[in-house]
Amino acid sequence: MDEKMIEISFGIIGFAGDAKGLAFEAIKEAKNGNIDDARACIEKSKESIHKAHKFQTELIQNEASGNKTEMSVILVHAQDHLMTSMNFQQLAEEFVDLYERLESK
Template sequence: MDDKMIEISFGIIGFAGDAKGLAFEAIREAKQGNIEKARELIAESKEGIHKAHKFQTELIQSEASGNKTEMSVILVHAQDHLMNAMNFQQLAEEFIDLYERLESK
């Protein structure tokens, strides 16, 4: 695995991990009734996912141009992090909506 692939993989892992952490923090804030803060954290989380997705897009564009992507455990791990973070973020938004609804009753 070359240095560029390692950089891309760890870029995805780092940004996706941060995004998941922010989404988890957003749920905690919503649970405490801080809905506005929770929505701010989800917005930050989405920025992190966007940054991670840029790294992934770089891989896709490279492969579409005919450059075969060498698969490695690190790259698979990075993709796993990204997908888990995206799913967790979506669930966090649902939790925030639910807590907001409970607060309004």
């Protein structure tokens, strides 16, 4: 695995990890009744997902240009991290909505 692929893989892992952490923080904030803070965490989580996705897009564009992407455990881990973080962020947003609804009753 060359240096560029390592950089891309760890970029995805880092931003995806940040996104998941922020999504989890959003759930905790909503649970404590801090809906505005929870929504701010969700927005930051989305920004981190976007940054991770930019790295992934670079991989896709590179392969679409005819350059073979070397698969490695690190790259597979990065893709898995991104996918689970995206799913978790979407679920966290649903939890925030639910806590907001419960709080308004």
